[in-house]
Amino acid sequence: MKILLNNTSLFESLRPFNDLGFVPTMGGIHKGHLSLINKSNKLCKKTIVSIFVNPKQFNNKKDLKSYPTNIKEDLKILKKSKKVDFIYLPKFNDIFKDKKKSKIKLPKKDKILCAKFRKGHFEGVLDVMNKLTKIVKPQKIFMGEKDFQQLYLVKKKLEKKYKTKVIPCKTIRDKNKIALSSRNLLLNKSNLNIAANIYKKLADIKKNIKKYKNISNFLIIKKKELKNNYKIKIDYLELRNKKNLKISKTINNSRLFIAYYINNVRLIDNL
Ligand code: AMP
Numbered sequence: 001m002k003i004l005l006n007n008t009s010l011f012e013s014l015r016p017f018n019d020l021g022f023v024p025t026m027g028g029i030h031k032g033h034l035s036l037i038n039k040s041n042k043l044c045k046k047t048i049v050s051i052f053v054n055p056k057q058f059n060n061k062k063d064l065k066s067y068p069t070n071i072k073e074d075l076k077i078l079k080k081s082k083k084v085d086f087i088y089l090p091k092f093n094d095i096f097k098d099k100k101k102s103k104i105k106l107p108k109k110d111k112i113l114c115a116k117f118r119k120g121h122f123e124g125v126l127d128v129m130n131k132l133t134k135i136v137k138p139q140k141i142f143m144g145e146k147d148f149q150q151l152y153l154v155k156k157k158l159e160k161k162y163k164t165k166v167i168p169c170k171t172i173r174d175k176n177k178i179a180l181s182s183r184n185l186l187l188n189k190s191n192l193n194i195a196a197n198i199y200k201k202l203a204d205i206k207k208n209i210k211k212y213k214n215i216s217n218f219l220i221i222k223k224k225e226l227k228n229n230y231k232i233k234i235d236y237l238e239l240r241n242k243k244n245l246k247i248s249k250t251i252n253n254s255r256l257f258i259a260y261y262i263n264n265v266r267l268i269d270n271l
Pocket of ligand 1: 024025026027031032033035036142143144145146147169170171172173179180181182
């Protein structure tokens, strides 16, 4: 496992390879990340993982400051996995060396779900993914369905522009069915219990949804119930088509999307 600390060493090391799988992360490596790495390792000759906490995608300074990072521990886990060939640990200037402001803008139809509640977040994600893809030049990029809207937008943007394929990977959950996330490190035991209960409720809502003619109204009621029962703030609870992310009036080809806060920690899930 070779550690690449700057672009010169990255360009030199990657030059011989033309079957490269790329797993971009912000660190806090967990089994969700490792599942992407495993898939890359199976489908590609070489796998490169990046760890970069991208300040441009944080619409909230406090959130950036509290984002859990532990490079030493991450490197230990990645080395132990024996599935990673290269780790790219860029500095801000390796990625954003040209000071030009990014021109990336989301069209109005994409300003839904997290894009509606986290202003500038996906512009920041698309900016860094655009830059990383230009630098790493991978044949395949592995991304998690846990961040479904991110996966959808990156796929739409990058596959058109570069010769790369974005490969979706299933959400990995812990034994309580909570979606694994680096942010879970910010939750205490009682917070995690609430998240586990919320997952159960969501699974129940999804199971029952087909009984209701007016799904939007049903979800408004359920959102209120979740909010009051668990004393949480909910940004959205919506059923959307998984191909185009339009609001869905039927359960077919659809996923239930939620974003909510426990103890000021913002969690997202979809099922
Ligand atoms: P992050 O480090 O949170 O930016 O995530 C890096 C990549 O790992 C993204 O493509 C995420 O969607 C993916 N990921 C994060 N959590 C999970 C999970 N529980 N299951 C599968 N993929 C995940």
